[in-house]
Amino acid sequence: MEKPLADAAQGDSLTFLRDELRTFARERDWEQFHTPKNLAMALSVEVAELVEHFQWLPTGADAELDEQKRTGIRHELADVLAYLIQLADKTNVDLVAALREKMALNRLKYPADRVRGDARKYSEY
Amino acid sequence: MEKPLADAAQGDSLTFLRDELRTFARERDWEQFHTPKNLAMALSVEVAELVEHFQWLPTGADAELDEQKRTGIRHELADVLAYLIQLADKTNVDLVAALREKMALNRLKYPADRVRGDARKYSEY
Amino acid sequence: MEKPLADAAQGDSLTFLRDELRTFARERDWEQFHTPKNLAMALSVEVAELVEHFQWLPTGADAELDEQKRTGIRHELADVLAYLIQLADKTNVDLVAALREKMALNRLKYPADRVRGDARKYSEY
Amino acid sequence: MEKPLADAAQGDSLTFLRDELRTFARERDWEQFHTPKNLAMALSVEVAELVEHFQWLPTGADAELDEQKRTGIRHELADVLAYLIQLADKTNVDLVAALREKMALNRLKYPADRVRGDARKYSEY
Numbered sequence: 001m002e003k004p005l006a007d008a009a010q011g012d013s014l015t016f017l018r019d020e021l022r023t024f025a026r027e028r029d030w031e032q033f034h035t036p037k038n039l040a041m042a043l044s045v046e047v048a049e050l051v052e053h054f055q056w057l058p059t060g061a062d063a064e065l066d067e068q069k070r071t072g073i074r075h076e077l078a079d080v081l082a083y084l085i086q087l088a089d090k091t092n093v094d095l096v097a098a099l100r101e102k103m104a105l106n107r108l109k110y111p112a113d114r115v116r117g118d119a120r121k122y123s124e125y
Numbered sequence: 126m127e128k129p130l131a132d133a134a135q136g137d138s139l140t141f142l143r144d145e146l147r148t149f150a151r152e153r154d155w156e157q158f159h160t161p162k163n164l165a166m167a168l169s170v171e172v173a174e175l176v177e178h179f180q181w182l183p184t185g186a187d188a189e190l191d192e193q194k195r196t197g198i199r200h201e202l203a204d205v206l207a208y209l210i211q212l213a214d215k216t217n218v219d220l221v222a223a224l225r226e227k228m229a230l231n232r233l234k235y236p237a238d239r240v241r242g243d244a245r246k247y248s249e250y
Numbered sequence: 251m252e253k254p255l256a257d258a259a260q261g262d263s264l265t266f267l268r269d270e271l272r273t274f275a276r277e278r279d280w281e282q283f284h285t286p287k288n289l290a291m292a293l294s295v296e297v298a299e300l301v302e303h304f305q306w307l308p309t310g311a312d313a314e315l316d317e318q319k320r321t322g323i324r325h326e327l328a329d330v331l332a333y334l335i336q337l338a339d340k341t342n343v344d345l346v347a348a349l350r351e352k353m354a355l356n357r358l359k360y361p362a363d364r365v366r367g368d369a370r371k372y373s374e375y
Numbered sequence: 376m377e378k379p380l381a382d383a384a385q386g387d388s389l390t391f392l393r394d395e396l397r398t399f400a401r402e403r404d405w406e407q408f409h410t411p412k413n414l415a416m417a418l419s420v421e422v423a424e425l426v427e428h429f430q431w432l433p434t435g436a437d438a439e440l441d442e443q444k445r446t447g448i449r450h451e452l453a454d455v456l457a458y459l460i461q462l463a464d465k466t467n468v469d470l471v472a473a474l475r476e477k478m479a480l481n482r483l484k485y486p487a488d489r490v491r492g493d494a495r496k497y498s499e500y
Contacts, residue, residue, distance in 0.1 A: 012137065012138065013137065013138060013139055013221045014138055014139065017221065017224055017225075020225075020228060021228075024228065024231070024232070027237040027241075028235060028237050028240050028241055028242070029241045029242035030242070032242070035184035035185055035186065036179060036184065036185030036186065037179040037180075037182060037183075037184050037185040038184075040172075040175055040176045040178075040179045040185065041176065041179075043172055043175070043176075043205075044169070044172045044173065044176050047165075047168055047169045047172045048169065050165055050168070050212075051165045051166065051168075051169050053165075054161060054162040054165045054166075057162060058162075059160035059161065059162050059163075060160055060161030060162040060165065060216075061160065061161065062216070062217070070216075073216055073218065074216075074218050074223045074226075075223070075227055077209065077212065077213050077216070077218050077220060077223055078220070078223040078224040078226065078227035078228075079227065080168075080209055081209060081220050081223070081224050082224055082227070082228075084202065084205055084206060084209065087175075087202065088202050091185075091187070091195075091198055091199075091202070092187070093198065093199050093202050095202060095203070095206050096138045096142065098199050098200070098202055098203040098206070099142055099203040099206050099207055100142075100145075101199075101203065102200055102203035102204065102207070103145060103146075103149065103203075103207075106149070107149070110153060112152040112153050115153050116152075116153055116154045117153070117154035117155070117157070
């Protein structure tokens with residue numbers, strides 16, 4: 001059985017980071033480049049830099065990574081989050097609320113009893 | 126002058142969502158598919174679904190979007206966040222700490238006085 | 251009215267390049283890394299390196315590019331083609347035949363008279 | 376020892392497809408959407424649709440694919456080629472010449488004797 005949704009978290013860390021990113025862009029007069037279209041492209045580029053770390057590895061599990069790769073992955077994850085927050089900001093989306101809403105939909109769409117361990121069903125996820 | 130970093134936010138909303146996503150995957154026995162490599166691929170696919178909304182638009186500004194597109198963007202942003210949180214979880218990265226660390230590096234790398242409004246410098250960002 | 255399809259071209263340049271790429275990989279014993287999954291990831295990474303050249307430009311038209319960027323774009327296009335050919339090779343797809351087949355489908359799906367200059371219809375393309 | 380490059384193939388199949396794609400876009404008045412920037416985005420979206428077929432599979436080898444997936448992969452490969460040709464067309468790049476040039480550079484950069492079977496060296500590829 002699905003657990004009822006707890007009260008929404010306040011999203012404070014994401015709000016804090018959003019404000020830091022706003023200041024960073026404004027101080028450099030970089031807001032002019034930050035259209036939603038451009039931010040979506042930049043996001044896709046950062047994700048690819050993350051993918052690059054994993055492309056020739058069997059699974060990317062911790063034992064397959066050395067310290068340099070771990071740092072690289074950490075930094076790329078940060079870059080992805082930075083562009084994701086900025087794109088959500090420009091499109092007026094509350095990321096935490098959006099994900100909670102999407103998870104509620106996914107709980108209905110993929111009932112645990114019906115899709116358990118099923119790669120075929122999963123592939124439609 | 127750069128503002129000093131405030132005390133780190135607690136990251137509670139992201140922690141809450143991470144726990145919800147862990148439960149969701151565990152209840153469906155989908156953890157077996159969630160290698161870092163696979164999650165990185167899934168992340169890139171979700172980002173492309175986001176990019177798709179913007180590819181033929183001039184800038185993606187709000188006036189260019191209808192209600193259906195806004196909902197689509199909202200859901201794709203949620204999906205990107207979901208895979209980002211799960212990939213960070215599997216690679217033991219604290220997303221909030223990683224982004225704060227990366228922003229400190231970026232403040233040194235791109236001093237506001239030197240790069241202000243400069244697309245060329247920006248393109249190296 | 252649609253023009254009838256001319257006889258299929260021989261695909262010789264792509265066949266030639268495929269053979270060169272096979273030799274290149276075999277001589278380095280890199281075929282072990284070239285699963286379809288890994289090649290698809292590598293292809294997405296190369297495409298992102300191409301996207302990176304355009305992300306902060308208005309349109310990417312020739313006047314917006316300097317010589318260094320033109321060379322970069324040229325090399326990234328080459329890398330994308332290389333992985334595309336290798337992925338098609340591993341999945342036994344004749345790229346030329348596949349595209350001609352797809353274009354025949356697209357001619358039916360997007361009749362010129364119905365979709366002309368229509369961004370909304372185009373967005374479904 | 377590296378084999379000397381044979382005479383360049385004529386690239387006729389790609390030229391043929393480029394002309395078909397030009398006609399297709401012109402008949403629909405879709406050239407207005409085909410800036411290099413937009414085509415690069417569209418290319419990345421098509422590649423992600425290809426990646427999607429492989430993301431939860433172990434390797435994407437033929438035995439892991441059913442007929443529906445094979446057809447999907449075939450069509451996505453075609454779409455990737457279509458956008459690649461159109462982007463090369465708009466940026467005045469001869470794809471065949473560019474790849475032959477890039478392979479000559481790669482033969483110098485990755486001497487077979489030095490990098491054979493080496494995943495670490497390969498990861499820098």
